[in-house]
Amino acid sequence: MKTSQTEKIQGKLGKLSAFFNSNAYIQAIKNGMLAYVPFTIIASVFLIVGSFPIPEVTSFLASLFKLSVNEFAARLGIVNDASLVIGGLIVLLAISKNLAIEMKLDDTPIMLTALVCFFILTPYELDKNGNNILQVTNIGAQSIFLAIVVSILVVIVYRTIDKKGITIKLPSSVPPAVSKPFESIIPSLIVITVFWVIRIILGTYFNLSALEIINKILGTPLKAVGGSIFGIVIAKLFSQFLWFFGIHGDSIVNSVMTPILQVLQDQNKTAYLTHKALPNVINQSFWDQFASIGVAGAIIAITIVAHSERYKALKKVALIPYIFGIGEPTLFGIPLMLDFTYFIPLIITPAVSAIISYIAFVTNLVPIPNGTVQVPWTTPPIISGFLVTGSWRGAMLQLVCFIVATLIWIPFVKIADERNLKLEIKNEKGK
Structure with missing residues (x-):
């Protein structure tokens, strides 16, 4: 993509971001x-x-x-x-x-x-x-x-x-x-x-x-969209697309999704406490603890396959923060923004995690989060998966999502790492 086109897209998305962040x-x-x-x-x-x-x-x-x-x-x-x-x-x-x-x-x-x-x-x-x-x-x-x-x-x-x-x-x-x-x-x-x-x-x-x-006119359609796997995938793709251009996608998308997902979460909790079937596979816990697994794959991939000094230094500072769900060191440290080598994995990995998790829940391979336990998004994975589902299978589902995300990231990390190695060798020779 030409720089001018990239700048145009970035400018338009920047205006969208400014609208969301400044709208009272x-x-x-x-x-x-x-x-x-x-x-x-x-x-x-x-x-x-x-x-x-x-x-x-x-x-x-x-x-x-x-x-x-x-x-x-x-x-x-x-x-x-x-x-x-x-x-x-x-x-x-x-x-x-x-x-x-x-x-x-x-x-x-x-x-x-x-x-x-x-x-x-x-x-x-x-x-x-x-x-x-x-x-x-x-x-x-x-x-x-x-x-x-x-x-x-x-x-x-x-x-x-x-x-x-x-x-x-x-x-x-x-x-x-x-x-x-x-x-x-x-x-x-x-x-x-x-x-x-x-x-x-x-x-x-x-x-x-x-x-x-209000619930018929506003609540029903919003829950139908936000509570569907199609809606979740679109929201995740859009959020990651914004991240690619350096715009805080979560800040924008979460302002729309959180009210919907929290209602779905609370409906599950009410159903569980009254011994009824859980009505919603998708809820806030699904979004926070399963559908958000994506960039973690980049960190793990760098840890496994990277040899350049740049990435070796990055994994030292990025791995621990991401244990607590903080991905900014990776996003800005690689950087992932506007690097088309990483466009595909950055955009698709959270959506892939969402689809895998949805299949696991609807097929009863993993218990649906019942809403009684809601943990902060900074809760370390594996632990959070266990807590929100009340089952070791929730932790295993997160592990599967991490593995799949890592496999998606590895070939792209290898390409970028080889590029970094060549640049480092060139700079070393130039000294």
């Missing part, structure tokens, strides 16, 4: 979902203890609290109920806060207004005495898409009102701690009224809740 709404959604992740990991820790692979460990821990194993597991499940069951609320508060900050608005009244609006749109049920009952499932994983929409709409409407100066103005002598709550009354009142009207219209004329509509 995309950044707020991404940061909001990232804020949710620690709670999924914390809940996973408690669930791991409750269903530890070595029963004697759980029995011993239960005995310390003078509980049976089942009682102990139920007590540990309280943390899951207190965190993931309100996943929609966590996402709502995190996104509305982040978006308010991006828009340079006071985040506290916006978070609280968004919370009220979310509950206005959340469907209630009536018990036999005619009392309103809120099902916790309506504020959990299945409400994440509603939480995203509500957060964005609340900030947009609130910001519009605030810009027009439609607020209660108090004298400057009044302390900000007193004046700010009063300034938020009118904007919050208008926003809440708008959402109340939406609730009334949907219920009266369509007999539907906002949760049902």
Whole structure:
């Protein structure tokens, strides 16, 4: 490819990257979902203890609290109920806060207004005495898409009102701690009224809740695409294509994929804890721990076949970081960007890993990640495969993906290594 053409592509992709990285709404959604992740990991820790692979460990821990194993597991499940069951609320508060900050608005009244609006749109049920009952499932994983929409709409409407100066103005002598709550009354009142009207219209004329509509219009197609192997392969190919041109592909693609994959992950967890069949082969754990195995093959290939001094030095600094999922030393150290020798393996290896893993899961060779254990992306492979699947077969699947990725990388590494050797010999002779 000619340099001018490469520069044109790089320029266009650079604009795309700049759009994603500077767009306040995309950044707020991404940061909001990232804020949710620690709670999924914390809940996973408690669930791991409750269903530890070595029963004697759980029995011993239960005995310390003078509980049976089942009682102990139920007590540990309280943390899951207190965190993931309100996943929609966590996402709502995190996104509305982040978006308010991006828009340079006071985040506290916006978070609280968004919370009220979310509950206005959340469907209630009536018990036999005619009392309103809120099902916790309506504020959990299945409400994440509603939480995203509500957060964005609340900030947009609130910001519009605030810009027009439609607020209660108090004298400057009044302390900000007193004046700010009063300034938020009118904007919050208008926003809440708008959402109340939406609730009334949907219920009266369509007999539907906002949760049902959002999940049908937005959630269903997104989960159909993001939850399919076709969607995963396309996303991985696009991410790696961006990396080739020096653009952080994961940052862009993950901002779209994470909300979808996290919902699928939480659906699996809910199904597992209620003893139902797992609905989703693809989820956040599939993406993080299996479909992301690619560049690791380059490091292993360099370790096995490289002889040039350049690559010998690189493997010393790149191998250990990649044990913890950090691939930048390899990407920038080889470098892989704009080196067409590496175009094919860089682009295809994560997609190949995704396909291999998908086949292993759908054929029941490896247990599908049930969502109860979600580990950070920095968790070393083999260990992470075991933890998210609860089986040694998950670790073996990762090993197979590493082997296949390495085999793909080896011939290309050999070509580049020979080129480096010739250059080193030439430079040595020139001294």
